[in-house]
Amino acid sequence: METIQAPGHATHEVRNQSQPLEDFNVFTSDTVLREAVSREGGDFAVERIEAVGAAGGSAEAIRWGFEAEGNRPELKTHDRFGHRIDEVEFHPSYHQLMKLHVEGATHALPWREPEPGAHVARAAAFMCVSAADAGTGCPISMTYSVIPALRKQPELAEEWEPRFTSLEYDGRLVPAAEKPGALCGMAMTEKQGGSDVRANTTTAEPVNGGGPGAEYEITGHKWFCSAPMCDAFLVLAQTESGASCFLLPRFTPDGERNRMHLQRLKDKLGNRSNASSEVEFRGAWARMVGEGGRGVPTIIEMVNHTRLDCALGSASGMRRGLEQAIWHASHRSAFGKELIEQPLMQNVLSDLAIESEAATISSLWLARQFDQAHAGDEQSALRRRLATPVLKYWICKRAPWHAVEALECLGGNGYVEESGMPRLFRESPLMSIWEGSGNVQALDVLRAMVKSPEAVEAFFAEVEEAFGSDNRLDAFAEATRRELGDLEQIESRARRVVERMALALQASLLVRYGDEAVADAFCATRLEGDWGNAFGTLPAGTDCSRIIERHRPLL
Numbered sequence: 354m355e356t357i358q359a360p361g362h363a364t365h366e367v368r369n370q371s372q373p374l375e376d377f378n379v380f381t382s383d384t385v386l387r388e389a390v391s392r393e394g395g396d397f398a399v400e401r402i403e404a405v406g407a408a409g410g411s412a413e414a415i416r417w418g419f420e421a422e423g424n425r426p427e428l429k430t431h432d433r434f435g436h437r438i439d440e441v442e443f444h445p446s447y448h449q450l451m452k453l454h455v456e457g458a459t460h461a462l463p464w465r466e467p468e469p470g471a472h473v474a475r476a477a478a479f480m481c482v483s484a485a486d487a488g489t490g491c492p493i494s495m496t497y498s499v500i501p502a503l504r505k506q507p508e509l510a511e512e513w514e515p516r517f518t519s520l521e522y523d524g525r526l527v528p529a530a531e532k533p534g535a536l537c538g539m540a541m542t543e544k545q546g547g548s549d550v551r552a553n554t555t556t557a558e559p560v561n562g563g564g565p566g567a568e569y570e571i572t573g574h575k576w577f578c579s580a581p582m583c584d585a586f587l588v589l590a591q592t593e594s595g596a597s598c599f600l601l602p603r604f605t606p607d608g609e610r611n612r613m614h615l616q617r618l619k620d621k622l623g624n625r626s627n628a629s630s631e632v633e634f635r636g637a638w639a640r641m642v643g644e645g646g647r648g649v650p651t652i653i654e655m656v657n658h659t660r661l662d663c664a665l666g667s668a669s670g671m672r673r674g675l676e677q678a679i680w681h682a683s684h685r686s687a688f689g690k691e692l693i694e695q696p697l698m699q700n701v702l703s704d705l706a707i708e709s710e711a712a713t714i715s716s717l718w719l720a721r722q723f724d725q726a727h728a729g730d731e732q733s734a735l736r737r738r739l740a741t742p743v744l745k746y747w748i749c750k751r752a753p754w755h756a757v758e759a760l761e762c763l764g765g766n767g768y769v770e771e772s773g774m775p776r777l778f779r780e781s782p783l784m785s786i787w788e789g790s791g792n793v794q795a796l797d798v799l800r801a802m803v804k805s806p807e808a809v810e811a812f813f814a815e816v817e818e819a820f821g822s823d824n825r826l827d828a829f830a831e832a833t834r835r836e837l838g839d840l841e842q843i844e845s846r847a848r849r850v851v852e853r854m855a856l857a858l859q860a861s862l863l864v865r866y867g868d869e870a871v872a873d874a875f876c877a878t879r880l881e882g883d884w885g886n887a888f889g890t891l892p893a894g895t896d897c898s899r900i901i902e903r904h905r906p907l908l
């Protein structure tokens with residue numbers, strides 16, 4: 354307790370305020386995440402995840418997060434003599450966070466060490482650094498995700514993969530060959546079309562005949578190109594054979610700056626530590642990746658992985674909000690009792706905990722499908738095909754509602770920047786927009802159902818693994834299948850169907866692997882509808898104390 358004292362005039366004592374939640378291990382303090390890593394095969398890397406978890410929750414990294422967000426990146430298009438330089442300057446804390454990511458292999462672990470469970474371990478480590486800052490997750494996720502697309506062009510993969518998977522971070526803008534490690538971005542979206550990339554007008558002209566791996570010159574623009582200080586980008590551009598994919602480095606082979614001109618940086622709602630630019634390519638040098646005219650299927654290899662990261666990033670955001678809410682409620686009293694003892698606050702915290710547990714368990718399960726699909730398991734590849742857009746859609750959709758309610762648990766303090774909650778809130782809608790917005794995810798599920806009906810079978814076989822344990826799940830999943838079988842106005846019903854699929858999958862995983870009280874309340878509310886329209890409307894009889902204890906950060 355501290356007394357506030359002007360000379361001779363003590364005004365009040367500071368009491369009943371919370372403490373900062375920092376200098377804790379965001380991995381070991383999270384029971385649900387630890388259990389999920391172990392269950393899904395990530396145990397081999399647990400010591401490394403613990404190290405990243407300690408760094409991600411350190412007071413220093415949390416400070417870096419605030420500084421990187423508060424001191425926005427600045428674009429320098431020209432030097433003082435008028436030469437184009439197209440550089441973005443970041444606050445030193447941004448570079449510290451990038452170093453934390455890269456040294457923790459959050460961009461590369463499964464490609465460096467393709468062990469069973471490597472995507473799971475990497476997913477957990479990625480979530481741990483995201484605790485300190487979300488914006489740096491963007492270039493990290495793109496660098497992790499580019500590898501499967503790049504491998505479509507083996508000689509390019511041979512040259513670039515060692516750079517993209519290096520554990521040394523070097524933020525300088527110099528030719529990649531002169532750096533110990535490099536990062537990759539992605540540029541698809543144009544002014545006239547983002548979701549509909551067929552509308553792209555950027556063109557690529559062959560330099561020496563063209564074809565897979567050959568040199569091209571790219572002319573056109575991109576309306577969104579995040580992390581423009583990356584060393585190379587996968588870019589979509591039109592050729593004679595249609596939309597094609599290219600690897601476009603910041604420097605040409607003769608060491609000149611490539612003709613990729615940064616026009617301006619976006620003034621964004623959130624994700625401010627990350628720079629998102631508008632660019633023009635004026636005959637920029639690039640090499641084709643994969644076959645001409647097959648650009649979308651090639652770059653989709655990358656996008657599938659970034660979609661996994663959207664689910665992970667949203668799950669991480671929910672955990673951050675929840676741990677802050679539980680922490681605050683444990684340190685603040687009102688009306689004679691700690692908030693955490695107040696029955697209605699217990700209901701709110703438990704409801705937030707249920708959503709967080711469902712998001713963490715299902716996104717780590719999804720990471721395991723990536724592991725197994727990369728190892729050649731066909732059923733996992735089918736499960737992944739449908740579960741990626743289903744979970745990307747639903748987990749990201751839940752994030753803003755979760756963030757706003759977690760923020761309110763801190764009362765007025767939650768609305769103040771220093772708490773970190775406004776940042777969490779500003780960040781929360783983004784995951785649902787990029788890498789395919791909500792409707793695009795829902796329509797992708799329909800597309801997958803038509804093109805590979807066996808993916809539907811694999812998806813529901815997974816859900817049915819829990820059949821017999823909870824009648825509410827059995828009935829809900831069967832009704833969902835019936836909804837799916839009804840093709841009447843299916844496009845307009847796509848969100849509804851996909852939401853139900855996500856809930857069925859999350860319920861099945863919770864019933865098998867989650868806490869009993871959490872699974873029971875999830876089925877009662879999300880499946881049976883014994884619930885209101887806001888968080889904190891769990892039915893009477895829910896074991897809130899048990900749910901909160903399970904989610905309380907273990908310090």
Ligand SMILES: Cc1cc2nc3c(=O)[nH]c(=O)nc-3n(C[C@H](O)[C@H](O)[C@H](O)COP(=O)(O)OP(=O)(O)OC[C@H]3O[C@@H](n4cnc5c(N)ncnc54)[C@H](O)[C@@H]3O)c2cc1C
Nearest residue numbers: 539540541542546547548577578579787788789790792793
């Ligand atoms: C901060 C930020 C960073 C980004 N960074 C990058 C980047 O690095 N590289 C990159 O390539 N892109 C990037 N993007 C772009 C992002 O991927 C697109 O904004 C997104 O894919 C949506 O495209 P759009 O903005 O053109 O919207 P549109 O495609 O015009 O969509 C507008 C709305 O219509 C919906 N919609 C679209 N088609 C249909 C349909 N058939 N039926 C029903 N609804 C439909 C969409 O779901 C969306 O809600 C970034 C975006 C943001 C906000």
